[in-house]
Amino acid sequence: QVQLVESGGGLVQAGGSLRLSCAASGRSGGTFSGRAMGWFRQAPGKERKFVAAISGSGGTTYYTDSMKGRFTISRDNAKNTVYLQMNSLKPEDTAVYYCAARRTVVAATDGYSYWGQGTQVTVSS
Numbered sequence: 236q237v238q239l240v241e242s243g244g245g246l247v248q249a250g251g252s253l254r255l256s257c258a259a260s261g262r263s264g265g266t267f268s269g270r271a272m273g274w275f276r277q278a279p280g281k282e283r284k285f286v287a288a289i290s291g292s293g294g295t296t297y298y299t300d301s302m303k304g305r306f307t308i309s310r311d312n313a314k315n316t317v318y319l320q321m322n323s324l325k326p327e328d329t330a331v332y333y334c335a336a337r338r339t340v341v342a343a344t345d346g347y348s349y350w351g352q353g354t355q356v357t358v359s360s
Contacts, residue, residue, distance in 0.1 A: 237261045237270070237349040239334045244354030247324055251358070255319040257334030257351055268292065271337040272310060272317040273347055276330035276356075283333065287319060291340030324358045331355050 243255040255274070259267050273288040287308040288297045296308050307320040317334060332354050335347035 237336050239336060239349055239351035241332065241334045241351045241354040244332060244356045246357045246359065249324060249326055249358055249360050251324050252320070252322045253324065253356060255321070255332055255334075255354060255356075257317045257319075259315045259317070259336060267315040268312040269340055271340055271342040272308075273335045273337070273342070273344075274308060274317075274319045275333045275335060275347075276328075277333070277353075278327075278330040281330075285344045286332070288342040288344060289317065290342040295342050297342055297344060321356070324356075326358045326360045329356060329358050 237259055238261040239257055239259055241257045247253055268291050271290050274286040275283050276286050277283040285299055286302060287306055289308045289310050293310050305323045310317040334351040336349040337346055338348050
């Protein structure tokens with residue numbers, strides 16, 4: 236089993252920035268670098284949606300179009316941690332943000348097996 240713990244959420248004004256972190260732990264027969272990681276978000280009353288993903292090595296990243304140029308996903312395999320840097324935040328970015336891990340190094344928009352509990356991000360206008 237892989238445990239994922241998100242942190243870094245909070246309340247920020249529109250135009251501000253936040254950096255989310257997700258620390259991975261646990262044994263599941265694989266290493267952190269062997270898992271692609273992703274960030275998803277769920278706004279109140281809406282479905283959970285893909286935000287960004289990164290391959291096991293960090294060499295490949297994917298983003299939802301609306302977040303390209305504002306959000307940056309990165310990882311530190313030595314620290315078993317993945318990050319989401321969010322800049323120029325908008326009120327519509329308000330959501331619970333979830334970290335997720337795949338069983339493969341290949342980044343994708345779906346197919347995640349492990350999920351964190353989420354961290355709340357609230358952007359005020």
